[in-house]
Amino acid sequence: MVKVVGVRFKTAGKIYYFDPGELNIDVDNHVIVETARGIEYGKVVISNREVHEEAIVAPLKKVIRIAAEKDSQQAAENQKKEKQAYETCLQKIKEHNLGMKLIDVEYTFDNNKILFYFTAEGRIDFRELVKDLATIFKTRIELRQIGVRDETKMLGGTGFCGRELCCSVYLGEFEPVSIKMAKEQSLSINPAKISGTCGRLMCCLRYEHEVYEEKLKRVPKVGAVVSTPNGQGIVMEVNLLKEMIKVKLDEGDQADLKVFDANEVKIMKDAMVEECEEELEELKDLED
Secondary structure, eight states: OEEEEEEESSTTOOOEEEBOTTOOOOTTOEEEEEETTEEEEEEEEEEEEEEOGGGSOSSOOBEEEEOOHHHHHHHHHHHHHHHHHHHHHHHHHHHTTOOEEEEEEEEOTTSSEEEEEEEESSOOOOHHHHHHHHHHHOSEEEEEEOOHHHHHHHHOOBOTTSSBOHHHHTOOSOOOOOHHHHHHTTOOOOHHHHBOTTSSBOGGGGTTHHHHHHHHHHSOOTTOEEEETTEEEEEEEEETTTTEEEEEEEETTEEEEEEEEGGGOEEEEOHHHHHHHHHHHHHHHHHO
């Protein structure tokens, strides 16, 4: 086990582990740490605790110190300079007539580097822009191209649900989302209805994915042949959350629809098997 604290450098940013050493650090304390980018000012979101060695990337860098008042003032001053740098970079982008959209600017705590985040349709030759910015700010300059999901996370906004975007409030990292998740939740496969502000599939499709996957193991699919207390029939409709199914029973010359709990029925032939058999029959007919 390894003793760590979890630190974030941005709201809803990724959590990074650091070695607290002998320091006893509480949640919401600000700390000064050394990162790959240099000295940084971050907020503790996980207080002193022990985690398995597999959960960290060794070797852990140590927390330099708990932030003092002068450190907080320095961080606030950097935020003011970021706004000025943003305006300057916008002007230079226009002068160089570059097809890029500036999203955000970030100073490292020690002012050793300024990062400019932007989006663009393709590759951009920004070498002359970097030279101009380095001449103006007298420090290292880094331009970083980001995707639309990161752009939305940085800019923030309101989702279709009326709440602030999850990615800009608390999602530290993006997780994979697929059309399959929307299908399993019986949602309309209409891009306008299942896409977020960024234009990609909504992150919230993943929230209940595990629940739906578990229920899908217990509930027959539409088209499956099942044995019920009232006889054999075909599943016509499924309420996955309630684990209820509507079955068409074959009783003589009449078809009767009845509702059952999923645990009341037994699958005789899965819907996928039925579909495959039908396709094989069609192929045989074509061959004949």
